[in-house]
Amino acid sequence: MKTLRAARLGLPIAALAVVLAGCSSPRELVKPTPLTEISNEKPPQVVWSDSSGGDQNNDLTAIAPVESDGRLFVAGPDGDVLAYDLESGDELWSADLDADLSVGGGAGEGLVVFGSDDGRVFALEADSGALRWQTTIRSTVDAAPSVGFGDVAVRGRDGTLAVLDVENGEVRWRQSRSQPPLTLQGQGRVLMFPDALAAGFDDGTLAVYAREDGNEVWSRTVALPTGRTDVDRMVDVDATPVFADGVFYAASYQGKLVALAAQGGRELWSRNFSNANSIAAGSxxxxxxxADGVVWAIDRRSGDALWRQSDLAHRGLTGPALIGGYLVVGDREGYVHVLSSASGALLGRADWGDPLIDPILQVDGRxxxxxRDGELRVFTLD
Structure with missing residues (x-):
């Protein structure tokens, strides 16, 4: 579930206050679809859990866990970082960044990296939690960092994309895009490749940059702003794009879902869609x-709908996670739902009592x- 933020004073303060006093969008004022009885043949089963830090009941935070080499890393809004063994749930180490966080971390190349609300970036040794380096970018870190190929990619709330050297945190290059007057809170991760980076932006575009020097390779519009008000014209590409078989898939809020060829960005197909949460991809x-809480399966080749499940409409869903061949979503009332990936049928449900942070991770079938209250849970569908 996303909330609004002002990138600059593009709306009158009184009007902005009215918007922010409500929910993420007018859709959230619609009464949630009541749950009906199901067979519950595939309920999520918790393997282990632990209180992993402060609660995230402030909608401006979305600190999801990250995994690397069989270890889970999770942080609280006050900067407390914990590392766990994925299999046993044993705590491996803890660290205090002494910083306010709004987004989760990134892990790879022996590091776990977090960014703070005041623009600091912390790289911790994944084995011990010791600080390897710390640096600063121009703006609040607004997306979980990405780590790979000798680089760390960090995104700022002001539209900055900074690429740092993984060894010492020095800024190798920086790009910036202008921000619309009003955007959704948070941004998607940067996708990293040996020779390129790709990211979606709040202005409704997907851009690919050369990893070595930051030169733009291509940029394509996912959705054009329409409407008279700043709220109507929001087209953030906030979900982390998906890359598979030489194709980028990206979705915008109040806009479109598109498939773009990696070579040159040629549009292969598009369809009207509104999405701001994580996207899962199958074969x-x-x-x-x-945005209405309807779950969809979309054919990757054609863009046609394979099925849609509307029984969870207006329940404030996370994006789906594909786990063991099934789909898992959480809702804002604290229920976790399991769906068939083949048909969308509801197969399982559990009441966890508190909403989940998007995205839900899939790690080795778990x-x-x-x-939102800071409970880390590892679960299966066995």
């Missing part, structure tokens, strides 16, 4: 929830999620 389909 044939994309799985995502729209699910990993953090609740």
């Amino acid at each position: 044939r389909a994309l799985y995502l929830s729209d 699910g990993v999620a953090v609740t």
Whole structure:
């Protein structure tokens, strides 16, 4: 579930206050679809759990866990970082960044990296939690960092994309895009490749940059702003794009879902869609929830709908996670739902009592999620 933020004073303060005093969008004022009885043949089963830090009941925080080499890393809004063994749930180490965080971390190349609300970036040794380096970018870190190929990619709330040297945190290059007057809170991760980076932006575009020097390779519009008000014109590409078989898939809020060829960005197909949460990809389909809480399976080759599940409409869903061949979503009332990836049928449900942070992770056939009250849970669908 996303909330609004002002990138600059593009709305009158009184009007902005009215918007922010409500929910993420007018859709959230619609009464949630009541749950009906199901067979519950595939309920999520918690393997282990632990209180992993402070609660995230402030909608401006979305600190999801990250995994690397059989270890889970999770942080609280006050900067407390914990590392766990994925299999046993044993705590491996803890660290205090003494910083306010709004987004989760990134892990790889022996590091786990977090960014703070005041623009600091911390790289911790994944084995011990010791600080390897710390640096600063121009703006609040607004997306979980990405780590790979000798680099760390960090995104700022002001539209900055900074690429840092993984060894010492020095800024290798920086790009910046202008921000619309009003955007959704948070941004998607940067996708990293040996020779390129790709990211979606709040202005409704997907851009690819050369990893070595930051030169733009291509940029394509996912959705054009329409409407008279700043709220109507929001087209953030906030979900981390999906890359599979030489194709980028990206979705915007109040806009479109598109497939773009990696070579040159040629549009292969598009369809009207509104999405701001995580997207899962299978061998044939994309799985995502729209702004009304309807879960969809979309054919990757054609963009056609394979099925849609509306029984969870207006329940404030996370994006789906593909776990063991099934789909898992959480809702804002604290229920976790399991769906068939083949048909969308509801197969399982559990009441965890608190909403989940998007995204839910899939690691070796297990699910990993953090609740709004800070509970880290590893679960299966066995």
